[in-house]
Amino acid sequence: MSALLALIVTAAADPAKLPEGLRPVAADTGAPGRFAEWRTGKGLAAAELACDPALPGAVLLCFRIWEGDARRWVTRDDLARWGATTTDLRAGLLSEASRRIASAELVPIAGTTSTYLRLTDGDGWAASAVLAPGALAARLGATPGSIRVALPAEGVLLAWLAGDADRDRIMTVGAREIYDRQPGSVSPAVFTWDGRVWTSFGEAVPRPLP
Numbered sequence: 334m335s336a337l338l339a340l341i342v343t344a345a346a347d348p349a350k351l352p353e354g355l356r357p358v359a360a361d362t363g364a365p366g367r368f369a370e371w372r373t374g375k376g377l378a379a380a381e382l383a384c385d386p387a388l389p390g391a392v393l394l395c396f397r398i399w400e401g402d403a404r405r406w407v408t409r410d411d412l413a414r415w416g417a418t419t420t421d422l423r424a425g426l427l428s429e430a431s432r433r434i435a436s437a438e439l440v441p442i443a444g445t446t447s448t449y450l451r452l453t454d455g456d457g458w459a460a461s462a463v464l465a466p467g468a469l470a471a472r473l474g475a476t477p478g479s480i481r482v483a484l485p486a487e488g489v490l491l492a493w494l495a496g497d498a499d500r501d502r503i504m505t506v507g508a509r510e511i512y513d514r515q516p517g518s519v520s521p522a523v524f525t526w527d528g529r530v531w532t533s534f535g536e537a538v539p540r541p542l543p
Contacts (some may be wrong), residue, residue: 355422356395356396357393357396357423359487361391361518383407383412384396390533391533397457430458430461434452434461434465445499450488450490470525478496479495479526480492481523483508483523484519489515495525508521509538520536523535
């Protein structure tokens with residue numbers, strides 16, 4: 334092992350030593366700006382959310398932490414105090430994200446022989462899709478093959494096998510309806526995981542009223 338690689342390995346935080354109560358959260362790209370405005374409005378010092386890009390141009394992977402009975406956003410200042418990076422936080426949450434995916438329900442799609450995976454959770458674990466996409470693909474039997482994923486709301490993950498136009502249409506419309514109706518909306522868009530990278534698939538766009 335080179336000296337540089339050894340330094341990098343040594344510098345990485347031990348996921349087991351990260352603070353208790355960490356949770357992932359899927360957020361729209363406007364979340365950091367709203368957080369900054371909220372702090373300004375409260376007269377608090379500036380702070381930056383600890384987030385990574387997750388789904389292209391639409392969804393961020395951020396983090397929250399439970400402190401007693403309250404849950405708050407994790408900031409870059411927190412990372413500095415913990416001696417950690419967002420990569421460390423992701424690693425620390427990976428095992429539980431995979432477990433959540435393994436226990437998520439497979440729901441029949443009405444009028445078809447198909448199913449989709451639905452994970453609804455009020456504590457951020459819908460973001461398991463971007464923490465463990467390989468586990469999600471395996472759960473859907475997409476090996477090899479691609480999956481479609483939508484995170485229409487903070488507490489809702491929808492995922493299904495790619496390759497069927499009717500299924501794609503039904504699920505894309507369903508994602509849009511959840512985005513429009515449910516609090517904590519994130520993105521109406523659908524994305525594809527091909528085993529290596531996320532790409533945009535599309536979204537349902539409501540027709541204007543006559």
